Structures are given as structure tokens and as C-alpha cells.
Amino acid sequence: MQPDLSAKNLNVTSLISVGQHPKSGRARRAEQDARAVELGLNLSGDQLEMLHVGAGDEAVMRSYLGMGLPKMTLLKQDDSADAVPVLCDYLASHAPDILLTGVRAESGEASGMLPFLLAEKLGWPLVSRIAEIGDVNDGVAEVLQALPRGQRRAIKVRLPFVASVDNAAAEPRQSAFGPGQRAGINDMPVAGDVDAVRSGWEESPARKKPKRLKVVKAKTAADRFKAATAKASGGGGKVLKKESPAEQAQAVLDLLIEEGVVR
């Protein structure tokens, strides 16, 4: 059960971006950003501030708004301009308690650097790949971080902080079309510098990565022949046939303990 935190007057800001469908390339809600909005909605209800920097694809912005927010802020600038300085200025003046972002953008460079750059410039701590935000007490938040293999780690971090939201966070709610159309978008034109480094790059459709071949470094023809014809099966496994079920179970348990999966 999610604790009701909306009464605590938390100032939460979620950054949103224009996502891209991995196959069709169509613009859509970005998966991780939508999860960040969902997390923010659970934390502070419709007090959540949703923020986007860029040209702002109208349909995509409306699909975020359709999650149940009356308004959002759009810092309008060209898509080729650098978002970080603009965001830093805005966030320094508005000072949210929690800033939620995705881990990686779904289009463009997708370096995943934005939360790190913001945290560094603002001087806030950063927790990456979170799955959930629990209790917030006395300016300290309990955060659940997603680790590989479905594991979780509990972390305590002082407010204000930046957090990037992993795919392991709760699924975003469905977007409602009507409320999304009726919600307001606060346009604020800003003048960001053009990202000069990026304009020198060449972009092309992704090539298929070559598969690494298994190179057999055999000295003799006989060795090569053996490597080519050997069965893939490992062989040499231990087989317990005659032992009693108790001994067999003990052998299995010993292996599980040795591998560290049974504690």
C-alpha cells in the first residue's frame, strides 16, 4: 500500500521528453518519463509540476497531461539547443524537493547524462534507477533502487534530490484523451545555446552489430577438427544414482549453498 504523502506538501517536478516507438519510430509518451510522472502523481497528486524543454510535440504533451494533470510548463526552445543550462536556471529558481527524470531518452543521443549534469550543477545528491519512493520524513526520503535481476536496494537520501526512474517502477496509468486536450500548457519561450558539438556528428540508421565469432585457436588440423565436431554438451556432470533420497537432497542443497542462492 502506497503511503499517502500528498498531505506533506512535497514539491515534486517530473521532467518529460518526447518518446519514440522502438519499431515504428512514432512519437509517443516515453516509457520511463511516464513512469516518473506516475511516481510524481502518487507522491504529490495534481500538485506535481510537469516540465518539458524543447519544441514540445503537442500530441505527446497532451498524452502526458491526460494522466490527470490540469497544467504543465513548457520551456520552449529549438530542439537542437542544449536543455541543461535552461533547466538549471529554472530549477534553481523554483527549487523542487524531488526532481524525477527517466534514465535515458528514447531519441537522439540518449546519453543518459541529463540527471547527472543537473545534480552536479545544482549540487544535489542523485539516486539512479529508482523503482519506488517510500516515506519522506524530516527531509529524508526512503527510496527503493532497482538492481539487475529484479533485486531491490533500500536507500535513504536527503531532500532535495534528483532521481532517475527505472523501467522497474510502477506502470504509468492510462492517458485520457479529453482531459488531456482541456489541460493547459504554460509556454515560456527561452533562448538556449545551440549544441555546437552535436552539429558535427553524423547520424545514420542503426547498423546491425556483427556477432562475435567463436575463434578456434588450434595449432593442428586434428585440434580444429575436434573443435568443429565436438558436441556442445558440457559432459562431466556428477550423477548420483545409487544414493538414498536424503543423500541426494543433501548433495543438491550443498550445491545451492555453494552457489549462494540458498542462505
Add this chain to the structure above:
Amino acid sequence: MSDLIRRDPRTEWIARNRLHPLHAEALFSTSGHPVGDVRGPSGLLRKNPHGVGFIGPNGIKRIDRLAIQLGESGPQGGQRRGAKAAAEVQLPLVTVESPDFYVVAVLDMVGGRLTGHDKDVLGQGHKLVAATEGKGAVVAVVFGDSKEDGFDKAGADRLIQFHGEQYDGYSPEQRVTALEAVERELEPEYWLFPDSIAGGQELGCRLAARLGERPATQAWQVDAFTSLCRGGSQRIDISRETPRMLLLGEECADQIDETRHEAAVIELAGVPATLARIEDCGSVDVDPGQVPLGEAEFILSAGNGIHDWDQFHQAAEILRATEGASRVAVDDGFMPRHRQVGATGTWVTARVYVAVGISGAIQHMQGIGQCDKVVAINSDAGCDMVKRADLSVIGDSQQILAELIRLVESRQQGGAEDAA
């Protein structure tokens, strides 16, 4: 003595005649060694096919190319085999004394061991060293205690290890401070990180933000001038100038496998302590049933050989294993479809996979191809799963599971008493 090759036609004649009583000695004196090679008429070294092999039990000549019997055929054969084995073990050692520059690779070390991705990154380091002027050394940076002893074979010329409890668990701020100390001391030519969810990406981005560098991320083809990087949603490739800091994708370069390196430890002058604003409260117990099958670490899988399903679910719960199933168990309605393992279900990556009553259809074996340790509990000793398994127990699965449940229960109670 003159360097002219003097031929002795008589000895050569004897050496050609296998039936001559002095054949063996003549072979030896013409070629210098007993088996094989003789000087041909032009002075070239010739292989003598009559010199190799031995006469088999039926009187037919046999050539033992796999060197299976060499050890038994005499001291000379034993020596040859020994020399070959030693050559395989001792790779040539590459040393770099007083390097002109450093390439620093910060490694993930999942579970204290080098991952395949780590080795790829070290291989990329050597590729960059080879492409840059001057002598360079690849430095491996490792946090926490490692169980690894293969740094030399993975290609680490130098090794920096950060020990101490301040580096345990989730400690990115302290780690970045340590990397800053490395930056001050070594001024590396390149910084390499694995772009992985095991921590490499986070650490690389943090350091890049701290140093004000713009890293190449998800780079998968890197040379000294240009890097090819994957963009968002894996849909574009970005070709750019190679920056100083690189976050490398998997299989970015070939691993080092033909040389050994020093792995000499570098001691740093000292790393300042940072005020930790993030506190690690340890890992949280996760319900193994909630973990997606594809990324579960420990799977207990059931097949046609299971008759007592309540017992199986109890075993999975008590072992804290994620449940899997073969196609038969799913088709018969005992397990839900999303639990199916194999080519038609989920391809699993578990470290330990316990197959109870699964004989191992080829589609199932494909699905468990990436598992490290496989345990088979089966009544048929000849099935494919037993051939694949590292440990197989042959018997009634119901009895063995019952014993296993009893053992784990008694172990947990014993552990509780010990703790109390």
C-alpha cells in the same frame, strides 16, 4: 669448418630403406633427430612419413595425431606432450616500464569477478593504446574486495584497488572522489567504462559530469579517431570524434587472450573522504514470484515428472526460487503460460537452474542455454537434461523434494537458533 652441406649418399640410401638393419641410426644421423625430418636432395628439410607413427597391434602402421598415447610410448613422447601443455599455460608476458600515458578502465566486477563486459573494455583499452603514439599502460580500477585472480590474463598492465568500508554497497559519491584522485595522479589519456546497468554507466556519467567531459555513450566501434555510438531506442548510429571519456557497449572490442600482463598494483597517495548524502540501507527481500522469469537468478522448474504440485510450490517457496515450467506442464494446465521456459516461452539467464522431472526437449535446452549451473532431478538417467546438468540425482522426484524441504527447514531452524 665449411658451411657446405655434405651429403652422405650411403647413409641417405640406408635412411630410405626401412628394411635395412641400420635404418634407425641412419635416420638419426641424417636428420639430427630420430622421428620425421631428413634433408632432401636440395638441402631442404623434408618430412619423412615413414619416420612417424608406430606399428599397431595388427602389424599396421598407426599415426597418433591426437597424441593420446604419446605419454606411454616413451620418454621422448612424454617430453613433447609436457612441452605442449606448458606452452598453453604460459602466455607471453607483456611488460610496460615507465609508460608515457595511461588508459584507465573502471570495471564493474559483479560479485567480485570480472564480467565479459569488463574484459571487452580492457581489450578496447589495448586497442586504443596500440593506436596512440608512445608507450601506454592499461590501468584497471576496482572497488571493494575482489575474488578475481585473472587480471593479468584479462589485460591489466596496472591495477588500482580501493578497499575499505566506505566503498562497500552503494557509494557512488565516494567512488567518484576516488576516481578524481586517479585523474589528478595519472592524468589518463582515455577513461573507459562499461555502459552497463551493473554500475558502470552511473559511475561514468557521474565522473563525466564532475570533470565536465562529454562522454561517448553506448559506443560499440571505437578507434583513436572516430567512435560509433548507438542512439536512442537503438534506432540510430552516431559517428563522432572519439572523446576522452568512453562508455562502451558490450562486445565493443576483442578480449585479450594471447598475452599476459603485469597487473602491477599502483598505490595512490590518498583519497579524501566525502560527506555521504546517500545512505545505503542494504538490499531488500524480494518476493521471488514477482521477479520476471527472464532475469531471475535461481529457478526451480517443473516438468512432466511432477505429480504433487503443492509440494513443488512449497519447495519453490522455501528455497526462495522463482518457479519455471516446461511446455508439458503448462499445456496440461498446472502452470501459467508466462512461467514456460524454452524456445516457445522465456529464454532464461539464471545462474542456478534446478529442473525437476524435465527430460530436456531441445526447445527447453535452448531456453536454458545461458544458465551457469544446472541441476537435474529425474528418474531417467539417460535423458538429455542429465547430460547437460552439472549435478544430476536419479530417483523419485517426490521423495527427493520432500527430503530437500526437510533439510532446508531444519537448516533455517538451526540458523535461527544459532542467531539467538
